[in-house]
Amino acid sequence: MEWSWQRIPAEYLVTGVKLARGGKIAARKGYLHVKKGRVEALGVGKPTAEGLPVLEADGLILAPGFIDTHVHFREPGEEEKETVATGSRAAAAGGFTTVVTMPNTDPTIDNPGLVRYVIDRGNEAGLCRVLPAGAVSIGRQGQGLAELGAMVEAGARAFTDDGSPIENGKLMAAALKYGNLLGVPIMSHAEDRSIVGSGCMHGGYWSTRLGLTGMARAGEDAAVFRDIELARASGGHLHVCHVSTRGAVDIIRRAKADGINVTAEATPHHFSLDHSRCRDYSPRFKMNPPLRETDDVAAVADGLADGTIDCIATDHAPHTATEKELQFDQAPFGVIGLETAFAVGVTYLVEEGRLDLGQLIACFSERPARVLGLPLGSLEDGAEADFVLLDPSGEWTVDATTLHGRSENSCFLGDRLRGRVMATFMRGRLTWRATEPSLT
Amino acid sequence: MSLQRKDVLGLEDMSAEEILLVLDIASRFRAVFDRPVRSVPIMRGRTVVNFFHEPSTRTRISFELAEKRLSADIVNFSVATSSFSKGETLRDTAENLAAMKIDMLVVRHGSSGAAQYLSRVLACPVINAGDGCHEHPTQGLLDIMTMHQRLGDMRGKKVTIIGDIAHSRVARSNIWGLNKLGAEVTVCGPPTMVPGNIARMGVTVEYDLKKAVAQADVLNVLRIQLERGAGGDFPSNREYHRMYGITEDVVRGLKPEAFVMHPGPMNRNVEISSEVADGPRQVILDQVANGVAVRMALIYLLSGGDPGALASGEAA
């Protein structure tokens, strides 16, 4: 039987690939044997099985499908920005096979029915595993704890009030205790709003120069510190979202050394860009947490390198062009990131010598899988065959045609990046393939 | 040297030559004020739109007067009198203005960067009449003109700006412009209003008022926005006045020829005492007159004002 892109066979081989697993990339070429959506075998050298259709992917890297612990797919309620289906398409184009969706939709995902709804929409789209995070508090109001147990039963994999911090420390403590009981992480959008105030960009030289209200780093540091102390007391799993400051990285590093059950994620824009990007008042560079100082950017990269920060999450946050055309201080926070994440990692971490390619891939696969407790991200024998074919040296320019979601608010628009996702497979099925240049 | 630019959005990107050119032309316009007919017909048949998305009396009147004295046709949009609301995006506003085929836009907006945005999408010249906490270039120019008239060459002159530097577009425009002309700028105010990182803009940060005024040739006293007070950036008006108010006592510490400026409107007995505000050291009304002249000069120069041919004998 011949290989066919149009009709992916139930059993096939991918050959000539360098396998990326365990933070390393095999020096020799090898193969992956997929059978009925699962990993049948993989290894270096020639495959043992014969007579199967073969996808010859000579020289590409075969990595576990990427896992994003933090995306906003906006459904239900803001379908003009993104839907589960359009977001899944963007995810697949970025090499992602699993995403955790944030509950700050309208209405808030704070009950089992809505958790189910998001999962169903994900299954309908069928382009990636959509795992909803439920809200910690009812309506994300920061008052009463939502029914976390019922949501876990319905399929929620984490809880967070992301978009807003949980200001009430007692509520956070309760959430961590319940999370511990249920075996799911509490994802913290760590921000002390009494410090941050009405800021719209990082508080530093550039906010002063541009006359924009700044968000002090202390706002993030203080909130991370509080949450870690609450995690220490409860034993619950705290996952710190979108770490952006040197202080927060240091606090998390110490907490891990103390044996506290804490994990963390960082976004591509926080390890690549600094606050000077806001100089032209383009809301494309407005997000929360904001782009920070160069030493913060370096600290986030170092945190990924030494494992203080477990994984790279995009915080993919689509907004309509109309909203992003508002003045900087009026525009909403957030940037998209699924399609550019890997390339930004290659361009700013690997090429800059901060991480090697194997480590970078681990930040997108087995490390987030560990955070979420998922049996994914390492292509074990018998595991579901989620994988991605990568060309780490392929260059491309980010423009509207390279973006597959519903919004275009990328902070990398127009940039030349290195690192391409050539094809994405979930459960052995093709979910996305590059057209130019294409795999034959 | 000439003003080869479409817009004036700030003094950050203006050169010393451009600033001096504006001051020179402005001084010519000031001479016009002393005539029986205080207007000239140079902008006849041209439409200038004053788009004020934030309440302003002084700046708007000064611009209007400048435009009238240039014989321009004037249209005023302001928040109070138009349907421009918070819901309408600046892009919609810009498209409307562009469709109306205007010759120049003067814009005041509460958002930093708003003038820059409009300048990018509009083909006509845009003059920033104040954007958020960013820049207020015409105020900066009129302040610098007032200093320049008295001090001449600004190189090495010491200017101390006092007040809420963090939220002041006047301060930023002064800093950029004065730095270009080689003056030495010191900023002074309570630490809640003077971020230390502003030193990177090329100024000296001094929290002690006495030290800040001792060597100064000019004090530029900023208006304090009272709504920021009351336990926020400063404890009370009285406390502010006690620590940073410009009083007779402070003025006594000045060099004999140094003078005091204020962009108005003043909060008497908060940032400046009535004695100083009405005293012999202030030049506040001169600033007002210079404001009209500077705005006339900018409008004239951005409209393509060119009397160059005049000198050749070929001017017909």
Added chain:
Amino acid sequence: MSFTEKAVIMNEDEMTRAIKRMAHEILEASGGIQDLVLLGVQRRGVPLAGLLRDAIKAVEGGEVPMGSIDITFYRDDLSKVGPTPRVATTEMPFDVTDKVVILVDDVLYTGRTVRAALDVIMDWGRPRAIQLAVLVDRGHRELPIRPDYVGKNVPTSQKEVIKVKVRGFDDTMEVVVGEVGER
């Protein structure tokens, strides 16, 4: 752009004689220096007005008050962004109301400068009369304006350029005709 000189059409002697003659004509028409004022158009009209004043003084003995006019802010061709604006000043150390103003310029061409100068004068006051004295009238009027006193009529083509050099502004006293071309 370069200026190629073709011919000297007035030398210093001829210029001096023309000015002297114009002074006589002015006095003849006005019947004396009573109520007369001279206004030179910036820039070369100003030294020319000075020469006229001196010539009148030589004949009549009295000094005619003199001022200068800058028409920069009254031009009608604002749209062209050009080189450095050279804004001069208008100086009228007298009230022009009810005076007979002799407007002095070096070259009369399209008439637009004179039109602008008339506007300037009107904005300062209401003279009884305004008369125009020019050293050279080169034709090609675009407005219904004619000079009252002319130093020399010089038929020109529109490609040609007339340059007047006056001491006080230039090193020499002469009028040359030439052409402007690409260098």
